[in-house]
Amino acid sequence: MAHIVIIGASTGGLSAAYECREALDATHHVSVVSNTPIFHFVPSNPWVAVGWRKRADISFPLAPVLARRDIDFYDSGVTKIKPETNQVLLGDSTILTYDYLIIATGAKLAFEEIEGFGPQGYTQSICTVDHAEDSYRAWQQFLKNPGPIIVGAAQGASCFGPAYEYAMIMNRALRKAKIRDQVPITFVTPEPYLGHMGLGGVGDSKNLLESEFRKNDIKWITNARVKSFQQGSALVEEVNDHAETLKTHQVPFDYGMLIPAFKGVDCVADLGEELVNPRGFLKIDEFQRNPAYPNIYGVGVCVAIPPVEATALPVGAPKTGYMIESMAKAAIGNIQSAIAGQELQTRASLNAVCLADLGHTGAAFIALPQIPPRNWVWMKKGRWVQWAKIAFEKYFLYRMKRGLAESTYERCLLRCFGISKIK
Numbered sequence: 173m174a175h176i177v178i179i180g181a182s183t184g185g186l187s188a189a190y191e192c193r194e195a196l197d198a199t200h201h202v203s204v205v206s207n208t209p210i211f212h213f214v215p216s217n218p219w220v221a222v223g224w225r226k227r228a229d230i231s232f233p234l235a236p237v238l239a240r241r242d243i244d245f246y247d248s249g250v251t252k253i254k255p256e257t258n259q260v261l262l263g264d265s266t267i268l269t270y271d272y273l274i275i276a277t278g279a280k281l282a283f284e285e286i287e288g289f290g291p292q293g294y295t296q297s298i299c300t301v302d303h304a305e306d307s308y309r310a311w312q313q314f315l316k317n318p319g320p321i322i323v324g325a326a327q328g329a330s331c332f333g334p335a336y337e338y339a340m341i342m343n344r345a346l347r348k349a350k351i352r353d354q355v356p357i358t359f360v361t362p363e364p365y366l367g368h369m370g371l372g373g374v375g376d377s378k379n380l381l382e383s384e385f386r387k388n389d390i391k392w393i394t395n396a397r398v399k400s401f402q403q404g405s406a407l408v409e410e411v412n413d414h415a416e417t418l419k420t421h422q423v424p425f426d427y428g429m430l431i432p433a434f435k436g437v438d439c440v441a442d443l444g445e446e447l448v449n450p451r452g453f454l455k456i457d458e459f460q461r462n463p464a465y466p467n468i469y470g471v472g473v474c475v476a477i478p479p480v481e482a483t484a485l486p487v488g489a490p491k492t493g494y495m496i497e498s499m500a501k502a503a504i505g506n507i508q509s510a511i512a513g514q515e516l517q518t519r520a521s522l523n524a525v526c527l528a529d530l531g532h533t534g535a536a537f538i539a540l541p542q543i544p545p546r547n548w549v550w551m552k553k554g555r556w557v558q559w560a561k562i563a564f565e566k567y568f569l570y571r572m573k574r575g576l577a578e579s580t581y582e583r584c585l586l587r588c589f590g591i592s593k594i595k
Contacts, residue, residue: 184472207249288401319426328433330488344531
């Protein structure tokens with residue numbers, strides 16, 4: 173009998189738990205550890221931040237769902253991982269001994285790397301549902317006394333889609349409130365051009381997003397290095413291809429939200445350079461397995477993936493939900509092989525598939541593989557994408573609440589796109 177411990181219970185960890193329970197018979201023990209008792213659907217956070225969704229709409233308690241699948245659940249978080257003894261120390265001092273460990277913790281938000289950044293400073297966040305709820309409260313106050321907005325991503329960020337979505341969602345919400353004329357919006361990003369998204373662009377993403385921003389009176393600064401935030405103002409340097417400062421901007425704002433850079437959560441970053449890279453992300457091979465400790469696997473945002481290409485400012489490669497689920501399936505497939513004493517063969521597809529709400533319209537893209545050159549690139553815009561994203565949210569939560577495996581993320585995408593398979 174093997175004990176598989178999974179740290180993290182968001183898209184990666186929960187998918188891994190369901191796939192694990194599906195793949196392995198009841199003689200094997202599966203445990204999930206999280207630092208929160210609830211699952212919440214992260215892609216809906218931009219909607220929460222303007223009041224278009226509530227926490228209850230996008231979340232559910234984990235314990236009952238996991239219990240029905242015969243999966244043990246602990247919500248005290250992890251204090252320390254001890255790979256040399258195959259143990260995990262939990263926040264309540266419980267010690268779990270594992271045969272195989274899957275790390276799916278997500279990332280730590282590195283707000284402290286920029287002065288005045290984040291919810292403890294002068295800007296809001298949509299990275300967690302708690303942050304999104306706080307952002308909505310700040311948004312409600314902002315609507316009473318509107319002014320300039322700064323939105324986008326900080327240098328080192330690797331998750332750009334929500335920044336674009338939130339800019340356009342705020343634009344739509346302001347138009348509906350009939351106060352858009354009182355709110356200048358500036359989009360700030362370290363990307364070398366709009367629509368790069370850490371992917372080197374997808375199809376015509378540059379022209380699409382530039383066009384949408386122009387049509388909706390959103391100004392932008394690319395190759396932007398944010399130096400500091402203070403009350404009402406952000407200091408932003410615009411750099412050239414050699415990261416040399418071309419121009420310094422003082423960007424005024426009464427409401428601000430930028431996606432921060434990520435780094436490894438403490439229990440992962442503390443593992444040391446043999447297991448993690450300098451940013452604290454878990455090193456993995458093509459089988460999602462850590463080279464130093466082959467019974468440790470990594471899934472999702474917590475793993476080290478190199479940037480797609482060199483850029484003037486650090487721009488990380490995103491890990492989309494479809495890719496994260498593929499990593500989870502690969503990890504479980506390889507653990508199943510390892511238990512059976514077979515050679516590991518399963519690799520994640522690492523394709524990028526995304527549905528983005530742009531307020532008055534939507535954009536969808538598929539990049540196979542995520543890193544160019546690609547076998548297939550597809551991008552479309554239209555209101556149907558918004559409807560597809562809403563349908564995706566509902567269907568995804570429906571399946572996850574019921575503990576259904578079999579590629580939940582992929583099934584949702586196939587249904588929303590109306591296709592039989594992703595090439």
